[in-house]
Amino acid sequence: MSRIISGERERSHVALAARAARAAGALKALGVGEDDSIALLLRNDFELFEVNMAASLLGAYAVPLNWHFTAEEAGYILRDSGAKALVAHADLLAKVKDAIPSGVKVLAVDTPPDIATAYGVSADQAKAPSGVATWDAFLSDATPHTAPPPASRGSMIYTSGTTGKPKGVRRQPTPPEVQQSMMDQIAEVWGLKAGPDNVVLMNGPMYHSAPAAYGMVSARLGLTIVLQPRFEAEDMLRLIQRHKVSHMHIVPTMFVRLTRLPDEVKRKYDVSSLRFLTHGAAPCAPAVKKAMIEWWGPVINEYYGATETGVVVWHTSEEALKKPGTVGRVVPGGVLRIVDEQGRDVKQGDVGEIFLRAPGLSDFTYNNDDAKRRDVALGDLVTVGDVGYMDADGYLFLCDRKRDMIISGGVNIYPAEIESVLIQMPGVRDCAVFGIPDEEFGEAICAYIQPIGGNAISAGDVRVYLAERLAKYKIPKVVEFTPELPREDSGKIFKRKLRQPYWEKAGRAI
Numbered sequence: 001m002s003r004i005i006s007g008e009r010e011r012s013h014v015a016l017a018a019r020a021a022r023a024a025g026a027l028k029a030l031g032v033g034e035d036d037s038i039a040l041l042l043r044n045d046f047e048l049f050e051v052n053m054a055a056s057l058l059g060a061y062a063v064p065l066n067w068h069f070t071a072e073e074a075g076y077i078l079r080d081s082g083a084k085a086l087v088a089h090a091d092l093l094a095k096v097k098d099a100i101p102s103g104v105k106v107l108a109v110d111t112p113p114d115i116a117t118a119y120g121v122s123a124d125q126a127k128a129p130s131g132v133a134t135w136d137a138f139l140s141d142a143t144p145h146t147a148p149p150p151a152s153r154g155s156m157i158y159t160s161g162t163t164g165k166p167k168g169v170r171r172q173p174t175p176p177e178v179q180q181s182m183m184d185q186i187a188e189v190w191g192l193k194a195g196p197d198n199v200v201l202m203n204g205p206m207y208h209s210a211p212a213a214y215g216m217v218s219a220r221l222g223l224t225i226v227l228q229p230r231f232e233a234e235d236m237l238r239l240i241q242r243h244k245v246s247h248m249h250i251v252p253t254m255f256v257r258l259t260r261l262p263d264e265v266k267r268k269y270d271v272s273s274l275r276f277l278t279h280g281a282a283p284c285a286p287a288v289k290k291a292m293i294e295w296w297g298p299v300i301n302e303y304y305g306a307t308e309t310g311v312v313v314w315h316t317s318e319e320a321l322k323k324p325g326t327v328g329r330v331v332p333g334g335v336l337r338i339v340d341e342q343g344r345d346v347k348q349g350d351v352g353e354i355f356l357r358a359p360g361l362s363d364f365t366y367n368n369d370d371a372k373r374r375d376v377a378l379g380d381l382v383t384v385g386d387v388g389y390m391d392a393d394g395y396l397f398l399c400d401r402k403r404d405m406i407i408s409g410g411v412n413i414y415p416a417e418i419e420s421v422l423i424q425m426p427g428v429r430d431c432a433v434f435g436i437p438d439e440e441f442g443e444a445i446c447a448y449i450q451p452i453g454g455n456a457i458s459a460g461d462v463r464v465y466l467a468e469r470l471a472k473y474k475i476p477k478v479v480e481f482t483p484e485l486p487r488e489d490s491g492k493i494f495k496r497k498l499r500q501p502y503w504e505k506a507g508r509a510i
Contacts, residue, residue: 002196004046004219005243006227007114011046013222020053024145026138027054027085030105034059034150034173037081039104041065041074041088041096043119044206044227047109047135049219051087052155052212059150061170064157064207067092068471073166075099077158080368081168087135089115091125108132118229152179156367157209157307159412168367169209169307182310182360187217189303189311189331191247191276194221199273201245203228203236203254204410209307210281214249223247233257237269244273251410252284256440259291266295274299280311281410282442283398286324293317302328304396306384308376310358312336313396326395333359335381338390343378351389351399355381404495406435408443411473415445418466418474422447425465427455430485432493436478437506447476448498450485457481 003012032038038055040062042048048064055062063081065074067089074096078086085105088096093108100106108128116126128134151173158166174182187193192200192214200218202225204211218225226243228236231254239245274296280303293300298317304327305311313336315328330336338352339345346352355378363380365373376383385403390396406413415433422431430450438444451457459479466475486494 002222002224004049004225004227006045006112006229009046009112009114013219016046016049016053016219018144019139020050020057021144021146022139022142023050023054023135024057026142027060028058028145029142030085032058032060032084035153036060037063037083037156039063039065039078039081039083039086040207041067041086041092042109043067043089043092043115043229044202044215045089045109045112045115047087048206049215050135052216053219054145056152056154057145057149059153059173061153061156063168064155064212065096066158066207066471067205068473069096070469070471071096071099072469073471075101077166077168078104080166081156081158090128091116091119091121093129093132094125097129106132107135107138109135115229149176151175155209155212157207157212159209159307165417167369167372169364170367171364172362174362178360178362182362183217183220185331185333185359186213186311187221189314190214190217190249190278191301192217192221192223194223196224197244198247199224199226199243199245201226201228201236201239201243201248203231204249204251208281208410211249214278218247231257233261234265234269237261237265237271240271240274241269246273246275248274248277250277250279251281252279252288253282253409253441255279255284255288255292259288259295271296277301278303280304282407286320289320290324293321304328304398305356305358306382308364308382308384309356310361312356312358315395319395323391323393323395326391326397328396329394330356330396331359336390336396337378337381338388339378346389348392349389351387353383353402354386354388354396354398355383357381404434406443406445408435408438408445408473409441413445413474418445418447418470418476421466421469422449422462425457425462427452427457430493432485432495432498433476434495434499436499436502437508438477444477445474446478446480446499446502448480448482448485450482 003010052062087107089111090108091111111121111126156168156170158168200223202215206212206215277300300317303311304313312334313328314331336356388398404415418433429452432448435443436446462479486497
């Protein structure tokens with residue numbers, strides 16, 4: 001029987017669908033309807049699937065919150081999305097409760113033992129706070145929603161930009177037949193097919209767009225899904241062997257940690273069930289990719305795209321070995337252009353900004369910010385700020401980023417957001433934040449600080465200050481102090497002069 005498994009717990013897809021229908025009925029009774037938003041502050045768990053499915057039944061947007069966020073960061077998204085309800089694991093709810101806008105219906109999910117153990121959550125923290133309704137109680141007396149679902153809205157994923165404030169990618173309603181076509185295309189690129197022998201392992205957090213899409217497509221296909229509460233390299237191998245996992249979506253940081261396992265650990269587990277792995281979200285070093293293919297066989301596939309664009313470029317293990325460093329070729333029906341500053345197509349082999357669009361993907365705007373949507377458009381194509389080139393065989397290579405975004409461990413981090421907080425720290429005159437090479441995570445955050453004369457600030461002081469205001473993964477790994485920051489003629493900080501030596505030393509540009 002197809003089901004979702006987490007530790008020693010499991011729930012069938014039939015039970016998930018029944019609970020989602022009751023959830024939709026209960027949410028509708030609260031006044032949630034088409035174009036409304038339901039926020040999720042959940043680690044990968046059964047209820048995450050149920051909330052997404054319930055939102056779809058109502059034509060509402062599911063809005064996943066990054067559970068690393070501070071209360072202030074989560075509160076901003078709750079306000080901006082206009083969420084009518086928030087469903088959260090009990091231990092995560094405690095961190096954001098003071099930032100939840102009035103009028104938002106809060107529903108707590110007891111943090112289950114397997115997740116609590118993985119994250120060091122105590123028994124008291126795992127229980128719903130007194131006075132807060134639980135998700136199970138909310139569903140218990142609800143009348144199932146049975147009306148045909150309206151056009152799908154999907155998830156509204158918040159992705160930051162150079163202004164430092166997250167932007168919700170709000171897609172237009174998608175008719176059922178178009179939604180099915182999109183799902184079929186994504187499933188094909190990711191190798192997902194219905195069948196009792198296809199078992200998916202999920203460990204990437206589903207507040208990110210790609211893991212969310214991968215998990216929900218797998219659920220809609222009725223595949224058995226194994227949830228790893230928290231990535232740990234040897235535990236992943238154990239789960240692959242135990243459940244005969246065939247499909248996974250992972251990120252290059254996981255590859256790095258897997259390759260660092262001792263040889264005797266690698267030989268201990270049978271991974272022969274693996275048939276189709278896919279990865280994206282960050283550059284993968286060719287040597288790491290080669291080592292993984294040699295270990296697991298030619299089952300590793302890579303894609304390139306973004307929350308805004310969908311999956312547009314893809315390639316196989318064989319192509320990765322033939323074209324080291326490529327992110328692939330354009331998928332059938334996808335569109336990609338590489339253009340210069342004037343929006344003109346560059347010559348083959350020349351570097352330019354990449355604009356792209358996946359086949360059949362409905363259009364979007366940024367929630368409450370149409371102007372920013374127009375800023376990233378070239379006709380009906382969209383850019384996320386990457387620059388690169390296409391070789392003579394049609395393979396795309398990324399070279400750099402036009403914008404300052406950092407990708408660390410598959411997570412997008414935006415320097416402007418960190419700088420806007422750091423500049424307010426007492427004793428800081430000015431600052432520059434940028435990405436530098438990191439062997440494990442691809443990139444790490446580096447901050448250069450120009451102190452106000454006579455102020456003695458330490459790297460530790462900086463990290464403590466930022467940790468009180470930003471999520472942990474946004475704290476710089478490297479903090480440097482300088483009496484002056486290099487500036488362009490306009491007065492703008494010349495980040496390239498600060499960043500370039502790190503990348504030259506690493507022998508790469510991305």
